[in-house]
Amino acid sequence: MPLTISIDLGSPVPAYRQIADRLRETLVTGHLRPGDALPPVRQLATDLGVHFNTVAEAYRTLATEGWLMLRRGSGAVVVERGVPPPAAPEQRDRLALALRDAVLKMRAAGWPAEEIAIELHKALKGTPS
Amino acid sequence: MPLTISIDLGSPVPAYRQIADRLRETLVTGHLRPGDALPPVRQLATDLGVHFNTVAEAYRTLATEGWLMLRRGSGAVVVERGVPPPAAPEQRDRLALALRDAVLKMRAAGWPAEEIAIELHKALKGTPS
DNA sequence: TTGAATTGTATAGTGTACTTGTACAATATA
DNA sequence: TATATTGTACAAGTACACTATACAATTCAA
Numbered sequence: 001m002p003l004t005i006s007i008d009l010g011s012p013v014p015a016y017r018q019i020a021d022r023l024r025e026t027l028v029t030g031h032l033r034p035g036d037a038l039p040p041v042r043q044l045a046t047d048l049g050v051h052f053n054t055v056a057e058a059y060r061t062l063a064t065e066g067w068l069m070l071r072r073g074s075g076a077v078v079v080e081r082g083v084p085p086p087a088a089p090e091q092r093d094r095l096a097l098a099l100r101d102a103v104l105k106m107r108a109a110g111w112p113a114e115e116i117a118i119e120l121h122k123a124l125k126g127t128p129s
Numbered sequence: 130m131p132l133t134i135s136i137d138l139g140s141p142v143p144a145y146r147q148i149a150d151r152l153r154e155t156l157v158t159g160h161l162r163p164g165d166a167l168p169p170v171r172q173l174a175t176d177l178g179v180h181f182n183t184v185a186e187a188y189r190t191l192a193t194e195g196w197l198m199l200r201r202g203s204g205a206v207v208v209e210r211g212v213p214p215p216a217a218p219e220q221r222d223r224l225a226l227a228l229r230d231a232v233l234k235m236r237a238a239g240w241p242a243e244e245i246a247i248e249l250h251k252a253l254k255g256t257p258s
Numbered sequence: 259t260t261g262a263a264t265t266g267t268a269t270a271g272t273g274t275a276c277t278t279g280t281a282c283a284a285t286a287t288a
Numbered sequence: 289t290a291t292a293t294t295g296t297a298c299a300a301g302t303a304c305a306c307t308a309t310a311c312a313a314t315t316c317a318a
Contacts, residue, residue: 011223012304014276021230028236040294051278056295065237072295073285084239094140095235096248101150102228103252107157108194109224110213113253119225120249123232124242141275143305169265180307185266201266202314 003032003039007048015050019058027067027078038068038076132161132168136177144179148187156196156207167197167205 005022007015026032038044041059045052059076062068069079087095106116134151136144155161167173170188174181188205191197198208216224235245 008219008223010219016276021226021233024237025229025233028233042294052295053279053297054277057276059295070295071285072283073293075285075294084237087238090137090139092238094137095231095238095240099228099231099235099245099248100154100252102224102231103249104150104154104157106224106228107253108153108213109216109221111224116228116253117249119228120232120246123229124236124245145305171265181266182268182308183306186305188266199266200314201312202264204265204314 003044005048007050009049015048016054016057016061019044019048019050019055020061023058023062024065024067027062032078034078034080036078038078040075132173134177136179138178144177145183145186145190148173148177148179148184149190152187152191153194153196156191161207163207163209165207167207169204 003026005019005026007018007022009015011018013021023032023038032038038059039047041052041055045055048055059068059070063070063076066081066084067078068076070076103116106119107113132155134148134155136147136151138144140147142150152161152167161167167188168176170181170184174184177184188197188199192199192205195210195213196207197205199205232245235248236242
């Protein structure tokens with residue numbers, strides 16, 4: 001599978017963060033596994049309609065999180081991640097807040113609680129551990 | 130109750146959006162109800178440590194969403210909102226994506242699925258309808 | 259009725275973040 | 289060993305967030 005992701009250039013979320021988010025999804029769900037190679041920054045950038053430096057920034061984000069190893073010439077490779085380093089409580093709070101705000105915005109937009117729960121389980125599905 | 134909210138100035142999420150998020154929470158949960166007055170932008174701004182224009186931007190955001198009515202001299206007042214206007218599919222997708230990304234980041238940080246579900250229910254709790 | 263105080267609005271300025279352009283360094287490959 | 293491939297570094301342009309300041313509409317006390 002050639003890694004097909006897409007981003008929304010009209011979104012207020014910066015492109016490099018969207019790219020990181022979508023790639024993180026493939027990593028968390030196991031569609032990309034240790035040893036797998038990611039496409040070169042220039043190729044993915046062309047596919048998504050952004051500059052390759054924008055993709056490179058996303059790769060660096062994921063490398064910092066421990067998902068990837070980057071090397072010029074060799075490209076980006078998924079590495080064994082082990083136990084995620086314990087996040088700072090401040091960072092933990094932000095993650096929980098992001099979830100809460102997402103739910104609140106959906107409620108405010110009129111989503112039934114049912115459907116929100118469904119969306120949640122979709123997001124949890126396929127996640128190992 | 131004097132409306133006590135707090136924001137995180139170190140967060141990458143812009144202050145005006147955090148303020149709107151926290152206020153939306155009080156609105157969705159019914160802690161602020163139609164007819165209630167919000168604090169003047171200058172007062173809330175002082176409380177939060179930002180410029181009053183930043184608070185004003187948050188108020189405008191919520192006014193656009195149909196929660197508030199703004200008038201100089203009178204201040205910001207919660208209005209009856211009725212049925213939320215049907216969001217554009219594009220906007221709907223973004224809401225669902227935000228939820229998905231929040232969950233994925235929590236998983237990536239090592240949160241057990243259990244606790245994520247708990248956080249979700251905390252966010253849903255107290256929500257009418 | 260009037261004038262001062264209160265409250266949101268408008269607009270310009272400043273700093274920061276995002277994206278791009280371009281040159282470069284390290285690795286792979288023919 | 290030369291060339292292509294791949295990520296990196298850094299400067300420039302643009303958009304966004306926040307602030308400063310002046311302003312307009314409303315409220316309220318004298």
